[in-house]
Amino acid sequence: xxxxxxxxxxxxxxxxxxxxxxxxxxxxxxxxxxxxxxxxxxxxxxxxxxxxxxxxxxxxxxxxxxxxxxxxxxxxxxxxxxxxxxxxxxxxxxxxxxxxxxxxxxxxxxxxxxxxxxxxxxxxxxxxxxxxxxxxxxxxxxxxxxxxxxxxxxxxxxxxxxxxxxxxxxxxxxxxxxxxxxxxxxxxxxxxxxxxxxxxxxxxxxxxxxxxxxxxxxxxxxxxxxxxxxxxxxxxxxxxxxxxxxxxxxxxxxxxxxxxxxxxxxxxxxxxxxxxxxxxxxxxxxxxxxxxxxxxxxxxxxxxxxxxxxxxxxxxxxxxxxxxxxxxxxxxxxxxxxxxxxxxxxxxxxxxxxxxxxxxxxxx
Amino acid sequence: xxxxxxxxxxxxxxxxxxxxxxxxxxxxxxxxxxxxxxxxxxxxxxxxxxxxxxxxxxxxxxxxxxxxxxxxxxxxxxxxxxxxxxxxxxxxxxxxxxxxxxxxxxxxxxxxxxxxxxxxxxxxxxxxxxxxxxxxxxxxxxxxxxxxxxxxxxxxxxxxxxxxxxxxxxxxxxxxxxxxxxxxxxxxxxxxxxxxxxxxxxxxxxxxxxxxxxxxxxxxx
Numbered sequence: 001x002x003x004x005x006x007x008x009x010x011x012x013x014x015x016x017x018x019x020x021x022x023x024x025x026x027x028x029x030x031x032x033x034x035x036x037x038x039x040x041x042x043x044x045x046x047x048x049x050x051x052x053x054x055x056x057x058x059x060x061x062x063x064x065x066x067x068x069x070x071x072x073x074x075x076x077x078x079x080x081x082x083x084x085x086x087x088x089x090x091x092x093x094x095x096x097x098x099x100x101x102x103x104x105x106x107x108x109x110x111x112x113x114x115x116x117x118x119x120x121x122x123x124x125x126x127x128x129x130x131x132x133x134x135x136x137x138x139x140x141x142x143x144x145x146x147x148x149x150x151x152x153x154x155x156x157x158x159x160x161x162x163x164x165x166x167x168x169x170x171x172x173x174x175x176x177x178x179x180x181x182x183x184x185x186x187x188x189x190x191x192x193x194x195x196x197x198x199x200x201x202x203x204x205x206x207x208x209x210x211x212x213x214x215x216x217x218x219x220x221x222x223x224x225x226x227x228x229x230x231x232x233x234x235x236x237x238x239x240x241x242x243x244x245x246x247x248x249x250x251x252x253x254x255x256x257x258x259x260x261x262x263x264x265x266x267x268x269x270x271x272x273x274x275x276x277x278x279x280x281x282x283x284x285x286x287x288x289x290x291x292x293x294x295x296x297x298x299x300x301x302x303x304x305x306x307x308x309x310x311x312x313x314x315x316x317x318x319x320x321x322x323x324x325x326x327x328x329x330x331x332x333x334x335x336x337x338x339x340x341x342x343x344x345x346x347x348x349x350x351x352x353x354x355x356x357x358x359x360x361x362x363x364x
Numbered sequence: 365x366x367x368x369x370x371x372x373x374x375x376x377x378x379x380x381x382x383x384x385x386x387x388x389x390x391x392x393x394x395x396x397x398x399x400x401x402x403x404x405x406x407x408x409x410x411x412x413x414x415x416x417x418x419x420x421x422x423x424x425x426x427x428x429x430x431x432x433x434x435x436x437x438x439x440x441x442x443x444x445x446x447x448x449x450x451x452x453x454x455x456x457x458x459x460x461x462x463x464x465x466x467x468x469x470x471x472x473x474x475x476x477x478x479x480x481x482x483x484x485x486x487x488x489x490x491x492x493x494x495x496x497x498x499x500x501x502x503x504x505x506x507x508x509x510x511x512x513x514x515x516x517x518x519x520x521x522x523x524x525x526x527x528x529x530x531x532x533x534x535x536x537x538x539x540x541x542x543x544x545x546x547x548x549x550x551x552x553x554x555x556x557x558x559x560x561x562x563x564x565x566x567x568x569x570x571x572x573x574x575x576x577x578x579x580x581x582x583x584x585x
Binding site for chain 1: 487488495503
């Protein structure tokens with residue numbers, strides 16, 4: 001993390017419900033605030049924006065202090081460079097998209113605004129719809145208009161409150177892709193509130209888990225999923241690791257893409273992206289087969305040399321969750337207790353991890 | 365046809381609307397957005413003129429505006445004539461009597477603005493005052509129009525309170541509603557009829573205008 005570009009948050013209140021939260025959101029990355037409803041994540045987001053007063057706390061962003069109850073600092077919301085996308089989008093019903101963007105550009109000289117509005121409309125693919133009012137836009141268009149309005153503020157941090165909750169599954173996936181592309185191209189610092197772990201696994205690099213007003217886990221998504229240690233998810237979500245990877249090569253003749261995530265080199269079905277482009281992959285533990293010898297005559301692309309870090313009980317009594325490491329990358333394998341015994345798995349055992357190309361879920 | 369009375373009524377109506385709307389907007393905004401102890405009591409107080417008989421309201425205002433009261437004495441020492449039985453007294457009484465007609469439509473319109481929309485205004489960098497001007501006022505416009513029309517029409521028709529506080533001084537406090545009563549008492553039914561018809565037409569036009577404005581402002585696309 002670059003020093004001074006991120007967001008530092010420390011908040012505490014006793015009423016109306018207890019909240020005691022501290023975390024950092026690194027600059028230029030997406031940090032997810034994840035937790036069940038009622039865990040206080042939206043309250044945290046509102047406090048960052050200055051919409052919610054706190055008993056005690058400190059909020060600083062990119063080196064500027066926005067809230068410091070000890071020093072008596074409490075910048076009003078309209079003086080904080082935040083872009084807020086509300087769960088219901090909160091578009092102004094009486095204004096066209098262009099007018100909403102113009103309203104958010106008050107900090108820029110008047111002469112710059114029309115060009116900036118055009119740029120923003122292009123950015124969220126709403127060119128041509130700028131003269132429409134919100135009621136004449138579809139759900140996905142409304143979401144993009146809200147995003148453009150938040151970006152118009154030139155925010156030091158973009159705050160997203162359940163941004164995909166109001167759209168259906170198919171649209172959600174494409175909006176996620178657009179958000180990731182936008183975040184990368186603009187190096188935005190983003191705090192994303194969600195109760196959907198798919199958002200975390202596909203979008204976020206950092207994760208803060210909130211439960212009943214306190215942080216129960218925080219760290220990189222990669223580390224937390226690799227340790228199968230995300231509170232509120234462990235138990236119902238299949239153990240799976242989310243990894244940041246890059247496109248290493250395109251083997252178009254074989255219709256395969258080679259991706260590298262730390263110590264893992266994986267061949268997967270073609271991903272439409274340039275070599276070097278970042279890609280988020282998810283590897284479910286149940287898709288990783290363990291072997292002691294290199295197999296032959298299998299329809300298999302990926303054989304990874306790894307070693308066992310730990311073998312622990314899984315949700316089902318007949319299964320074991322095997323923690324693995326290849327290079328400096330950790331991942332998981334779910335095997336039967338019987339297989340763990342016959343392979344003699346214990347910490348330090350070298351194994352071969354077998355992964356079908358189609359078992360790797362890539363999000364680029 | 366008492367043109368002076370009609371002119372006085374229109375003057376009273378316009379003065380009431382012009383003075384009352386800003387005050388009532390602030391009060392409506394406070395009632396719509398703030399949570400405080402005694403809010404229910406304040407709302408009931410604002411609604412009181414709706415259910416009290418006009419003569420009762422007029423009686424208490426007469427007491428409050430009289431020479432013996434601080435308000436009446438203060439007014440007289442400032443302006444040199446008594447507040448009761450004056451046009452100024454009528455305006456003041458009219459402001460109080462019309463409070464519910466002005467506050468309630470605006471309060472409802474403001475309360476209908478989603479809290480997230482008001483939060484979004486601040487997140488867009490609008491100062492509290494700019495948010496009122498750019499977001500709250502335009503969104504509450506149907507309520508404001510309704511408030512203006514109701515207040516104006518009700519002022520034209522107010523009888524009991526005007527009679528109690530203003531009496532029936534030609535050119536000063538004899539409004540058209542009083543003049544109609546006066547003409548009926550004098551068995552001058554044709555004059556009374558003409559003036560009643562004017563009020564009827566004004567009321568119909570006002571309601572039609574209010575409905576049209578509300579419908580137009582309600583169409584957002």
